[in-house]
Amino acid sequence: EVQLLESGGGLVQPGGSLRLSCAASGFAFSSYAMTWVRHAPGKGLEWVSAISGGGVNTYYADSVKGRFTISRDNFKNTLYLQMNSLRAEDTALYYCAKGGWSSHFDYWGQGTLVTISS
């Protein structure tokens, strides 16, 4: 059974940093691209970043480019999102999802909440 479990969310002041993690199980992690998607309160889904299976290729939304870094550890079956220079508008529930390179998102985690506030 595929499982994706996000962690690392919390309350941070503007300008601060957080690192989110997504522990994956139940599939050949290194064979699949992985993606971060966020859902801000009262808004729609926003694609944030994706990374290829091998971890070499990455893409970012313009809203996070230069501030967020996606990475993965294929030995630990874990996806990461390093978030720096956080802003109030980064407040959201952050989901990790399997796929997103040439394929759809067939599995999603339950999300981890990030709140940016002073």
Add this chain to the structure above:
Amino acid sequence: EIVLTQSPATLSLSPGERATLSCRASQSVTSYLDWYQQKPGQAPRLLIYDASNRATGIPARFSGSGSGTDFTLTISSLEPEDFAVYYCQQRSDWPRTFGQGTKVEIK
């Protein structure tokens, strides 16, 4: 980036009625268009991939059509559990983008 425009923003219907949701892309995405359903407090769920293919376990009342820039998600007869928000998403080009969503609410 490719902008996806969904219409209507809200659809008010009764159980048993047919729902027709639209997603229009600012440029062609060929058939790289997927549909997701999201209920309050839950993660999104894949319904339709590649414009017209139902995902595993999705009931036959859900269907997708279209190609290029115009796509439709149809729910042939609404069940109580279908009242939710629906998003289209393109994976034709980077950055990937979602539509703003259509809320299907009980009339």
